[in-house]
Amino acid sequence: MSNLTHVNPGDRMSGAVVHNGVAYLSGQVxxxxxxxxxxxxxxxxxxxxxxxxxKAGTDKSKVLSASIWLSDISTFDEMNAVWDAWVADVTAPARATVEAKLAAPQFTVEIALIVAV
Structure with missing residues (x-):
């Protein structure tokens, strides 16, 4: 049986689940x-x-994949300015960005990561 570690567990979801050397981070708003x-x-x-x-024992230099949801794709460049600065000192991961209706109107961005540990 494999070992699972839950980071910031809650009733609905955990902030991350680490399994077999990979951390799966929940989408964050x-x-x-x-x-x-x-x-x-x-x-x-x-x-x-x-x-x-x-908390999961890793960092952005080990991000394998990022999924980004924007409530309005016209804000793509604005989000990218912050993202590009964040990944400037590491090799950028694989990434997908799409427009989607998010869970609440006050949130315009959601990001989830898959990260090596």
């Missing part, structure tokens, strides 16, 4: 910046993801 600009929301999310990766 900007809980600290809801209703603010895409720039502020993206930065808040990346800060949350950095903290979750640290």
């Amino acid at each position: 900007a809980l600290g910046a809801g209703g603010k600009s895409v720039t502020e929301q993206t930065q808040n999310i990346l800060d949350l993801l950095d903290a979750t990766m640290e």
